[in-house]
Amino acid sequence: MNALPILxxxxxxxxxxxxxxxxxxxxxxxxAIIFKALSDPNRLRLLSIVKAxxxxxxxxxxxxxxxxLGQPTVSHHLKILVDAGLLQREKRGTWAYYSLAPGALxxxxxxxxxx
Amino acid sequence: MNALPILxxxxxxxxxxxxxxxxxxxxxxxxAIIFKALSDPNRLRLLSIVKAxxxxxxxxxxxxxxxxLGQPTVSHHLKILVDAGLLQREKRGTWAYYSLAPGALxxxxxxxxxx
DNA sequence: CCTGAATATTGACCGCCATCAATGTAAGAG
DNA sequence: CTCTTACATTGATGGCGGTCAATATTCAGG
Numbered sequence: 001m002n003a004l005p006i007l008x009x010x011x012x013x014x015x016x017x018x019x020x021x022x023x024x025x026x027x028x029x030x031x032a033i034i035f036k037a038l039s040d041p042n043r044l045r046l047l048s049i050v051k052a053x054x055x056x057x058x059x060x061x062x063x064x065x066x067x068x069l070g071q072p073t074v075s076h077h078l079k080i081l082v083d084a085g086l087l088q089r090e091k092r093g094t095w096a097y098y099s100l101a102p103g104a105l106x107x108x109x110x111x112x113x114x115x
Numbered sequence: 116m117n118a119l120p121i122l123x124x125x126x127x128x129x130x131x132x133x134x135x136x137x138x139x140x141x142x143x144x145x146x147a148i149i150f151k152a153l154s155d156p157n158r159l160r161l162l163s164i165v166k167a168x169x170x171x172x173x174x175x176x177x178x179x180x181x182x183x184l185g186q187p188t189v190s191h192h193l194k195i196l197v198d199a200g201l202l203q204r205e206k207r208g209t210w211a212y213y214s215l216a217p218g219a220l221x222x223x224x225x226x227x228x229x230x
Numbered sequence: 231c232c233t234g235a236a237t238a239t240t241g242a243c244c245g246c247c248a249t250c251a252a253t254g255t256a257a258g259a260g
Numbered sequence: 261c262t263c264t265t266a267c268a269t270t271g272a273t274g275g276c277g278g279t280c281a282a283t284a285t286t287c288a289g290g
Contacts (some may be wrong), residue, residue, distance in 0.1 A: 022163050022164050022181070023160045025156065025160070028159040028163075029156045031159055032153070032154055032156040039153070039154040040147055040247090040248080041140065041144045042248090044147055044230070045137070045138045045140070047230055049137050049138075052137050060267060060268095061266070069249080069250095071266085071268095072250070072268075073249055074267095075267065075268055076249085077248085091256095093257065093258070094257050094258065094265060095266065095267085096267060096268090105227050109227055113220070113224070115162055115163050115166055151277095174237090175236075185281085186237070187237090187238075187280070187281085187282095190237060190238055191238090191239090191279085194238085208288070209235065209237075209286070209288065
């Protein structure tokens with residue numbers, strides 16, 4: 001039940017990679033998981049809502065209504081976003097609070113730039 | 116047979132959107148199409164190969180071998196990337212040359228930043 | 231026109247995914 | 261301990277998506 005960490009070297013290259021290399025098969029597979037997490041309209045909206053929240057975090061009950069989806073479906077999408085490293089989950093009492101994983105969106109932008 | 120243009124207003128907002136809004140349903144659907152195009156390992160490798168090419172463009176025959184995929188499958192992936200606005204296609208003689216669509220990757224980075 | 235080469239399209243198969251109903255789990259209230 | 265609330269998990273279902281074989285199209289050469 002662990003959330004497969006997408007093992008990430010954080011900043012493997014200081015800035016820009018050699019720029020002459022081509023994406024390998026398994027590297028492509030890892031990065032595709034992140035984009036697959038972003039490839040669903042409802043998950044994009046989930047990220048947008050969480051980001052727009054002033055407190056920086058939202059509970060599941062606040063996310064169910066605006067998407068017009070069932071609670072199990074929302075939990076499913078949130079799990080996918082957490083597994084992809086895009087969201088963080090913190091449980092306080094009965095509630096589960098989700099927030100943007102720090103630097104996650106920048107990391108995705110870096111993937112695009114380096115491709 | 117037209118390639119559904121993903122109708123794109125280019126630069127609808129000069130720079131940054133209001134930043135207080137939340138992603139709407141149909142806006143999320145449009146943007147999800149782009150990420151869906153990026154959500155396949157082989158398509159990520161296609162983009163990487165095209166980008167790494169010194170001439171800036173590649174023909175299908177050069178893309179089939181490194182991916183270890185059949186020619187129809189590669190053409191199918193290329194069509195998805197073109198429809199998403201990520202690649203450009205130019206046919207010269209019997210060959211079809213694919214190149215990165217100008218500013219496409221920057222646009223995706225912008226989507227992430229504005230979310 | 232005919233042939234061959236490069237690419238696109240079609241049809242079919244199969245696995246993955248989004249969704250929901252039902253159930254399970256965990257924590258606070260009484 | 262019991263009940264309720266908030267969330268996660270399971271199982272089932274319908275549809276989308278990646279892949280290939282076969283075929284169509286388009287173009288250059290003879």
